[in-house]
Amino acid sequence: MVGSVGNGSMDLREREKAVPLPKEFEREEMVDALTPLRPDTVEEEEKGRTREIVLGRNVHTMCLEVKEPEDDDEVTGDREAYMASVLARYRRSLIDRTKHHLGYPYNLDFDYGALSHLQHFSINNLGDPFIESNYGVHSRQFEVGVLDWFARLWELEKNEYWGYITNCGTEGNLHGILVGREVFPNGVLYASKESHYSVFKAARMYRMECVKVATLVSGEIDCADFKAKLFQNKEKPAIINVNIGTTVKGAVDDLDLVIQTLEENGFKDRFYIHCDGALFGLMMPFVKRAPKVTFKKPIGSVSVSGHKFVGCPMPCGVQITRLEHINALSSNVEYLASRDATIMGSRNGHAPIFLWYTLNRKGYRGFQKEVQKCLRNAHYLKDRLKEAGISVMLNELSSTVVFERPKDEDFVRQWQLACEGNIAHAVVMPNVTIEKLDHFLGELLEKRSHWYQEGKLSPPCIAAEVGKINCLCSLHKK
Amino acid sequence: MVGSVGNGSMDLREREKAVPLPKEFEREEMVDALTPLRPDTVEEEEKGRTREIVLGRNVHTMCLEVKEPEDDDEVTGDREAYMASVLARYRRSLIDRTKHHLGYPYNLDFDYGALSHLQHFSINNLGDPFIESNYGVHSRQFEVGVLDWFARLWELEKNEYWGYITNCGTEGNLHGILVGREVFPNGVLYASKESHYSVFKAARMYRMECVKVATLVSGEIDCADFKAKLFQNKEKPAIINVNIGTTVKGAVDDLDLVIQTLEENGFKDRFYIHCDGALFGLMMPFVKRAPKVTFKKPIGSVSVSGHKFVGCPMPCGVQITRLEHINALSSNVEYLASRDATIMGSRNGHAPIFLWYTLNRKGYRGFQKEVQKCLRNAHYLKDRLKEAGISVMLNELSSTVVFERPKDEDFVRQWQLACEGNIAHAVVMPNVTIEKLDHFLGELLEKRSHWYQEGKLSPPCIAAEVGKINCLCSLHKK
Numbered sequence: 001m002v003g004s005v006g007n008g009s010m011d012l013r014e015r016e017k018a019v020p021l022p023k024e025f026e027r028e029e030m031v032d033a034l035t036p037l038r039p040d041t042v043e044e045e046e047k048g049r050t051r052e053i054v055l056g057r058n059v060h061t062m063c064l065e066v067k068e069p070e071d072d073d074e075v076t077g078d079r080e081a082y083m084a085s086v087l088a089r090y091r092r093s094l095i096d097r098t099k100h101h102l103g104y105p106y107n108l109d110f111d112y113g114a115l116s117h118l119q120h121f122s123i124n125n126l127g128d129p130f131i132e133s134n135y136g137v138h139s140r141q142f143e144v145g146v147l148d149w150f151a152r153l154w155e156l157e158k159n160e161y162w163g164y165i166t167n168c169g170t171e172g173n174l175h176g177i178l179v180g181r182e183v184f185p186n187g188v189l190y191a192s193k194e195s196h197y198s199v200f201k202a203a204r205m206y207r208m209e210c211v212k213v214a215t216l217v218s219g220e221i222d223c224a225d226f227k228a229k230l231f232q233n234k235e236k237p238a239i240i241n242v243n244i245g246t247t248v249k250g251a252v253d254d255l256d257l258v259i260q261t262l263e264e265n266g267f268k269d270r271f272y273i274h275c276d277g278a279l280f281g282l283m284m285p286f287v288k289r290a291p292k293v294t295f296k297k298p299i300g301s302v303s304v305s306g307h308k309f310v311g312c313p314m315p316c317g318v319q320i321t322r323l324e325h326i327n328a329l330s331s332n333v334e335y336l337a338s339r340d341a342t343i344m345g346s347r348n349g350h351a352p353i354f355l356w357y358t359l360n361r362k363g364y365r366g367f368q369k370e371v372q373k374c375l376r377n378a379h380y381l382k383d384r385l386k387e388a389g390i391s392v393m394l395n396e397l398s399s400t401v402v403f404e405r406p407k408d409e410d411f412v413r414q415w416q417l418a419c420e421g422n423i424a425h426a427v428v429m430p431n432v433t434i435e436k437l438d439h440f441l442g443e444l445l446e447k448r449s450h451w452y453q454e455g456k457l458s459p460p461c462i463a464a465e466v467g468k469i470n471c472l473c474s475l476h477k478k
Numbered sequence: 479m480v481g482s483v484g485n486g487s488m489d490l491r492e493r494e495k496a497v498p499l500p501k502e503f504e505r506e507e508m509v510d511a512l513t514p515l516r517p518d519t520v521e522e523e524e525k526g527r528t529r530e531i532v533l534g535r536n537v538h539t540m541c542l543e544v545k546e547p548e549d550d551d552e553v554t555g556d557r558e559a560y561m562a563s564v565l566a567r568y569r570r571s572l573i574d575r576t577k578h579h580l581g582y583p584y585n586l587d588f589d590y591g592a593l594s595h596l597q598h599f600s601i602n603n604l605g606d607p608f609i610e611s612n613y614g615v616h617s618r619q620f621e622v623g624v625l626d627w628f629a630r631l632w633e634l635e636k637n638e639y640w641g642y643i644t645n646c647g648t649e650g651n652l653h654g655i656l657v658g659r660e661v662f663p664n665g666v667l668y669a670s671k672e673s674h675y676s677v678f679k680a681a682r683m684y685r686m687e688c689v690k691v692a693t694l695v696s697g698e699i700d701c702a703d704f705k706a707k708l709f710q711n712k713e714k715p716a717i718i719n720v721n722i723g724t725t726v727k728g729a730v731d732d733l734d735l736v737i738q739t740l741e742e743n744g745f746k747d748r749f750y751i752h753c754d755g756a757l758f759g760l761m762m763p764f765v766k767r768a769p770k771v772t773f774k775k776p777i778g779s780v781s782v783s784g785h786k787f788v789g790c791p792m793p794c795g796v797q798i799t800r801l802e803h804i805n806a807l808s809s810n811v812e813y814l815a816s817r818d819a820t821i822m823g824s825r826n827g828h829a830p831i832f833l834w835y836t837l838n839r840k841g842y843r844g845f846q847k848e849v850q851k852c853l854r855n856a857h858y859l860k861d862r863l864k865e866a867g868i869s870v871m872l873n874e875l876s877s878t879v880v881f882e883r884p885k886d887e888d889f890v891r892q893w894q895l896a897c898e899g900n901i902a903h904a905v906v907m908p909n910v911t912i913e914k915l916d917h918f919l920g921e922l923l924e925k926r927s928h929w930y931q932e933g934k935l936s937p938p939c940i941a942a943e944v945g946k947i948n949c950l951c952s953l954h955k956k
Contacts, residue, residue: 063622066834068841083838087592090617094599097614104613106600114565116594119791121572122584135582136575136894139568144541167645168824178683198823205656207685307824313597314792315824345676346646346785346793348826356544360561363546416614 102426102440103417105279105400107311109431112354123349127340129164143352149359150318153285154302156295163320164342165306165352169278170198172303172319173241175343176274177202179301179325180239183272188233191241192221194248196276199241208239217467218395219251223261230265237270238262244293244302245280248420249393250400250427252280255291259298277304278317279427280398286364286371290397300325306355309367309429316351370430374399378428381437388445391459391473393466399428404462406444407451415440423465580904580918581895583757583878585789587909590832601827605818607642621830627837628796631763632780634773641798642820643784643830647756648676650781650797651719653821654752655680657779657803658717661750666711669719670699672726674754677719686717695945696873697729701739708743715748716740722771722780723758726898727871728878728905730758733769737776751777756795757905758876760787764842764849768875778803784833787845787907794829848908852877856906859915866923869937869951871944877906882940884922885929893918901943 064086073079098108126133129143143165151161166172173196181187189210191199203210211233214225221243230238240262242253255275262271275281275293281304284290293302301321306312326341362370378399385392385403392403405424406412417424426432426440452459461473468476542564551557576586604611607621621643629639644650651674659665667688669677681688689711692703699721708716718740720731733753740749753759753771759782762768771780779799784790804819840848856877863870863881870881883902884890895902904910904918930937939951946954 062619063626064619064834066623066627066837068843069839079838083835084592091595094596094601094615098599101614104602106602106613108600108615110598110600112597114562116597117569118572119590119594119597120588121576122586122588122785122789122791123572124582124584124785124793134891134894134896135584136579136891137572137586141540141542145544148541149544167826168822170821170823174821196823197818201818206683305824307600307602311600313600314826314828315602315822340675340679343648343652344646344793345648345674346783348645348792350792356542357561359544360557361547365546413612413614416612418612 097416100414101416102432102436103415103419103424105305105308105427105429107307107309107429107431109429110311110313110354110358112313112357115350115353115357118350118353123353125165125347125349125352126345127342127347130162137349139349139352142356143349146318146352146355146359147320150304150320154293154295154320156320156322160323161295161320162323162326162341163318165347165355166303166317166319166342167344167348167351168307168315169196169276169303169305169317170201171343172278172305172317173198173274173276174202174205175319176276176301176303176321177208177239177241178206178343179321180272180274181206181208183300183325184237184239184270187237187239187272189239189241190226190229192243192246192253194219194246194251195241195243196247196278199276209233209236215251217465218393219246219249221253221258223254223257226258227261227265230261230267234266237272238267239272240274242273242275242299244275244277244284245398245400247278248400248418248423248425249402250280250395250398250425252284252291252395252397255293255297255299271298273299273301275299275302277302279305279308279400282309282367283371283374283399284397286368287375287397295320295322306351309370310355310358311430312351312354312358314348314351316348316355318355374428374430374432377432377434377437380434381426381428381441384437384441386472388441388448389472389477390444390448391462391466391471391476393470401426401428402466404459406447408447411443411447415443421465422460422462575894578892579894580910580914581893581897581902583783583786583905583907585785585787585907585909587907588789588791588832588836590791590835593828593831593835596828596831601831603643603825603827603830604823605820605825608640615827617827617830620834621827624796624830624833624837625798628782628798632771632773632798634798634800638801639773639798640801640804640819641796643825643833644781644795644797644820645822645826645829646785646793647674647754647781647783647795648679649821650756650783650795651676651752651754652680652683653797654754654779654781654799655686655717655719656684656821657799658750658752659684659686661778661803662715662717662748665715665717665750667717667719668704668707670721670724670731672697672724672729673719673721674725674756677754687711687714693729695943696871697724697727699731699736701732701735704736705739705743708739708745712744715750716745717750718752720751720753720777722753722755722762723876723878725756726878726896726901726903727880728758728873728876728903730762730769730873730875733771733775733777749776751779753777753780755780755782757783757786757878760845761849761852761877762875764846765853765875773798773800784829787848788833788836789908790829790832790836792826792829794826794833796833852906852908852910855910855912855915858912859904859906859919862915862919864950866919866926867950867955868922868926869940869944869949869954871948879904879906880944882937884925886925889921889925893921899943900938900940 069079121137123137123139125138125140125143126135129140147163148158189203189208190213192215193212194215211229213229214222216222242255242258244252303317303319306316306318378394378401381401382392382394390404394401402423402425405419405422412419458474461471461475463471463476547557599615601615601617603616603618603621604613607618625641667681667686668691670693671690672693689707691707692700694700720733720736722730781795781797784794784796856872856879859879860870860872868882872879880901880903883897883900890897936952939949939953941949941954
């Protein structure tokens with residue numbers, strides 16, 4: 001299991017039946033609240049079977065069991081030694097896994113050493129960032145600084161926006177779509193079929209009617225199909241998820257064309273647009289000729305991930321919406337001395353400080369440089385793959401390089417590529433250097449000559465996924 | 479503004495109009511994507527006005543502005559010096575605010591120094607904890623170890639439970655109630671009126687019919703009223719939020735009586751119970767005579783917060799449910815090589831390691847000792863308050879001491895008390911020592927003699943909130 005942290009030397013075992021409490025523990029008087037469960041029946045791991053993914057039943061998972069300390073642990077130091085060794089091994093594997101990483105749009109290149117002392121504090125931004133709570137150990141002043149920066153990036157005045165720092169891109173989408181639904185309670189949710197799965201999850205959670213719209217080969221929303229779908233639901237307002245960089249192909253939906261389609265088809269003032277800018281929402285402002293995401297256009301909300309382009313130890317995101325919409329979500333909770341329009345109540349107060357730190361250090365100019373570097377390196381990867389006769393696609397505004405799925409799953413896991421059907425992708429982030437790409441390309445080409453027996457076997461046709469023009473299978477190769 | 483981190487020396491200012499980009503920046507070629515906004519119109523802060531809480535409009539908030547680095551920052555070191563000074567001041571205020579804290583159920587006493595190196599890694603447990611994703615920098619092995627520990631605590635076999643580590647107690651409630659709704663799509667949600675606000679937020683998000691049930695003076699659900707409410711919705715299944723420690727009074731709903739009420743009134747096999755164990759779910763197993771939360775009773779899910787009794791730098795929680803229920807939530811997402819039944823997609827991989835670390839170090843026995851200490855200290859606080867003639871209530875199974883709301887908001891903020899109407903509470907957590915309580919009591923008694931002019935004025939009657947027996951106002955004092 002190459003693709004996983006901490007194998008081999010760690011407690012690799014099947015999820016077995018519950019282990020009873022330590023014997024001596026049962027004699028404690030609190031056992032009336034904690035009776036032992038069934039006896040230990042550890043089964044041998046069945047080796048060699050294909051790993052089948054069944055929700056919640058993936059019994060071959062790894063687990064570092066929590067063990068009850070021995071009475072004399074404080075004297076012997078055994079417990080401390082055990083934990084230190086587990087953590088040291090884990091750290092080593094984190095270093096290795098961080099080095100071999102291409103498939104997820106996370107910038108793994110950051111240094112927050114100056115912030116290490118924060119780990120001693122329980123920092124919690126309960127509720128609304130703009131309203132103080134009585135809990136004093138918070139980081140609202142950093143959070144609001146970060147939000148102001150993003151509101152300015154997307155051109156919304158400070159007294160006209162509301163937002164907060166979320167736990168991840170999904171929370172941003174859940175929030176944006178919820179705001180849309182509160183604005184138009186009987187609205188129909190439209191999203192291209194290449195939208196992130198959280199959009200469809202939101203529809204189910206919120207009991208919204210949801211219509212999937214077709215996409216072009218690039219991965220962008222197909223506005224002809226959008227128009228047709230709108231036509232089928234003329235009487236109901238439209239709530240639209242617009243992708244500023246799809247998950248798989250990094251495709252950017254044409255926001256202007258989406259708005260035009262809505263307005264020309266009788267939806268003027270009857271639509272709400274949420275922009276899912278997970279990765280590219282922060283890159284696009286720095287790309288020349290990129291269509292602009294701005295609140296000067298009739299959009300309702302934008303979300304972006306913080307752990308992606310910025311880089312952050314834990315997932316986080318930024319959600320910005322129009323203040324006028326937010327009252328629909330409010331509910332007065334005197335307990336917190338705070339009205340809460342966020343999805344979560346308690347919120348991680350560390351993430352805003354990480355973001356604030358990076359924004360201050362790098363600034364617009366720093367991001368611009370990094371975006372340019374990523375785009376350059378993405379083109380480098382694409383060109384090298386093409387030269388090697390591998391089908392590949394790179395959307396103009398993107399650093400997500402889509403290519404033929406490597407035949408071997410171990411290779412996929414080694415490089416942590418994200419795959420869908422016949423295609424895989426690598427996302428060129430600031431930590432992905434030319435050297436790393438060369439290393440990857442070298443391994444890929446070597447393996448590939450084995451997979452396809454030095455040209456005797458044909459690689460798959462992926463014209464359906466990347467277009468004929470980008471497909472280099474035997475049929476489409478010029 | 480005593481109750482807030484980082485005042486005075488930091489950038490205290492009104493949320494003003496957007497500031498334009500630095501002038502020299504406009505000449506960069508990427509400005510076509512980033513045009514400046516309106517000119518600076520910083521308004522003076524209007525001092526002395528009552529702070530009015532208006533959602534998203536609390537303009538007197540503090541903000542640490544993100545500033546674009548100067549060209550020569552790397553040479554002069556000015557930027558680094560500025561940031562270091564901000565962070566040093568912030569750290570100092572965190573120490574102060576952590577010291578003066580009584581109102582929120584967070585254990586602020588932890589030492590994760592051994593884990594400080596983890597901050598260098600972007601650890602993300604995408605999707606399901608039991609199914610590997612291709613992203614290798616994760617901590618699933620720690621997460622599953624923690625989940626196993628909790629499943630064992632609540633007596634559910636390893637092959638019969640599903641769960642994950644959440645971002646906070648709210649996420650646990652959102653998940654538990656969503657599972658309930660998927661099991662009974664037309665179910666009515668019942669929750670006592672003293673339930674956490676996230677329960678009612680869930681009802682709104684999920685478009686569920688929601689019925690508020692009355693409470694006893696203790697804060698427990700009133701099962702007579704519950705029965706009456708069930709009677710009004712006989713034809714629909716019931717989804718019930720049971721509080722294992724309410725937010726304000728620390729009241730524990732009588733799970734057995736809730737189940738009995740359901741079964742005796744025609745709801746057998748037509749109900750789903752979610753137990754919101756935010757704080758007390760982890761304390762109660764160690765309290766003698768406490769009614770037992772266990773999956774041997776017909777409950778569907780239990781959630782507990784990780785940053786509360788355990789203590790953790792960031793909010794987190796544990797959610798455990800029956801595996802059989804979870805398929806209702808699943809949706810296949812090949813992108814992650816993972817089906818996702820969590821609310822969030824990307825998940826903080828640091829929190830599971832913090833929890834694993836503390837569970838291993840303290841064990842059942844360690845928690846038991848801490849719970850006993852908390853209960854002892856809570857009784858100490860209650861007795862001292864009562865002796866001083868202050869109305870006070872302490873539920874038998876709780877360490878949440880409810881008392882007359884201090885008259886002065888500065889005092890409330892100084893000690894970070896949570897208040898509702900005429901009552902305040904202090905939650906006695908492991909970091910709350912007798913010394914801290916004495917310090918608090920000393921200050922309270924001194925201030926109080928001023929507020930009530932050494933007995934000339936009467937403190938408020940809070941019999942409605944805490945019962946006549948606990949009220950020491952002039953009317954109810956014996």
